[in-house]
Amino acid sequence: MFSKTCEYAIRATIYIASEYKGEEKIGIQDICKNIEAPQHFTAKILQVLSRHDIVSSKKGVHGGFYISEEQRNTKLIDIVFAIDGDHVFTGCALGLKQCSETKPCPIHHKFKPVRESLKKVLQDTTVRELANNIKKGKFVLKALGI
Amino acid sequence: MFSKTCEYAIRATIYIASEYKGEEKIGIQDICKNIEAPQHFTAKILQVLSRHDIVSSKKGVHGGFYISEEQRNTKLIDIVFAIDGDHVFTGCALGLKQCSETKPCPIHHKFKPVRESLKKVLQDTTVRELANNIKKGKFVLKALGI
DNA sequence: GTTCAAACATGATGATTATCATCTTTTAAG
């Protein structure tokens, strides 16, 4: 559904939001260990997220990644857009370039509910909400777990 | 959503079903020209579909691809399974290996309607139906069109 | 103002996916 890049992006963002409490910023090693993602790759992704104002970062000693109250309101759809673009939402399920409402591919209309359902979930879900659920211990972010 | 391989597989199957009328079989060049897909790649895909009993083929002179009445009842989900496997349906949206009902990732439950909606569409749609719609000229299979 | 720990930037490698090429097998027709 999403690229691996996007999966790591979401996991990293949620982890930062669930860990950052306004004090020490979160280091890249901490992040990668806890979401089980490759460090260099994730660092690159976080730079993109930072440029898109989805997370914040600070260089130098005591630097790291963090997230503002404002940024906690980011919706999942914003992350997907920033990383994967609009392909998931607009792209034709059969890969046809000119597929559209007026020139639909054979399954275009049938897929409308799927696309809408996906869009709705991503629109309705904020980083804040997911981070809060993590804190309550209801969910898992690690790839392997215990 | 699907791999390109799977996209070509669906398009090729629908094309064969919309063209085959019980007489001459459909050649690979014909197929590829009309769905705008690379020939060698598509040939390979059709071999897989043939092995999975989704389309039929015959070698030699006057050979080609065709589809039986029985095979026209194939559902899209069968094609997706044959080519991409069950990844789209069971795979975690965040790429977590151990994500499940009991150990859910943060968005596992939220994605349930999306997965179900997707599964429903693929379950409910047969090759026959799509081929008939093509014949009525309602839909397009080519990548670029005229 | 030097040092060191952090993110930032860029390029290189590896893995996976898509595409191409070449040869083999089958089968109808002459």
Next chain:
DNA sequence: CTTAAAAGATGATAATCATCATGTTTGAAC
């Protein structure tokens, strides 16, 4: 039984995506 047209099989190349490595910039602490 030879020929030619078709799919089948296998391996090689290309493109894309994921991952790694190396060096640069920033900024707090001494």
